[in-house]
Amino acid sequence: MPQKTIIILALAALLAGCGGTAQPTTEISLEASDFAYSTPSITVPAGQPVTLTMHNAGAVEHDFVIEKINVTDVQASDSGPAAHHQVGHAPEYDLHFFAKSGETETLEFTALEPGTYQIFCSVEGHKEAGMIGELIVVE
Ligand SMILES: [Cu+2]
Secondary structure: OOOOHHHHHHHHHHHHOOOOOOOOOOEEEEEEEEEEOOOEEEEEEEOOOEEEEEEOOOOOOOEEEEEEOOEEEEEEEEOHHHHOOOOOOOOOOOOEEEEOOEEEEEEEEEOOEEEEEEEEEEOOOOOOOOOOOEEEEOO
């Protein structure tokens, strides 16, 4: 392989490593308790990576769901056991992560479309108990 080709490949690898354009990551921390989110309204920029950290300060398990949202690059540290949802309902949530009592988990995503999206906890009865919020995606 000619020297020049190697240099170009090395440069390409470098650029890919930092995502081409250096995009700032929005970091948000929230706490889930029995039965509320500490930050019921979260605002994030569209098209930029977000890291959401949720600590479960409650006595029971909690999760974080957005049913329908246009997202990419989603990675959850714990999306919960499959049996976690009510039998007969196997919803496909666009965003979902889960934290056991006392644990801290993270969810990474990039939201693509500005708008307001409802957040809720899908553990049975929690949404009804008021465990809801909203994610606002801005331009
Ligand atoms: Cu909950």
